[in-house]
Amino acid sequence: MDEFLQNMITYQVAMSTARRLVSLGIISEEEYREIDTIMAKKHGLSLDSIYRL
Template sequence: MKIEMFNKLIRYQTVMRWVRSLLEKSIITKSEYTRIDTMMTKKYGVSSCSIFR
C-alpha cells in the first residue's frame, strides 16, 4: 500500500470514529451517519467493499 493511500485511510477512519461517537450519543441519526459515510468514502477514495471501512 502506498503511503498516500495509507494516510487517506487513517484520515477516513479518524473522521468516521468521531461520526460514530455522534451516532452513539444520538446527536445524529442513522441515515445522517450513512450519508456522511458515503461522502467520506468519496472524499478519501475508500472503496465501498474495503475491509477498512
C-alpha cells in the same frame, strides 16, 4: 507516509467521530451512512471496500 495510508487514517478518524455522534444521539444512523459515503468517496475508498465499517 504513503498516500493510501494517510487517506485510511483520515477516513477512520472521521468515521470514529461520526460513530461517537450517533452514540450521543446527535446524528441519526441515516446521517451516519451519508457521512460514510461522502468520506469514503473523499478519501478514495470504493463503496464496497473492506476497510469501511
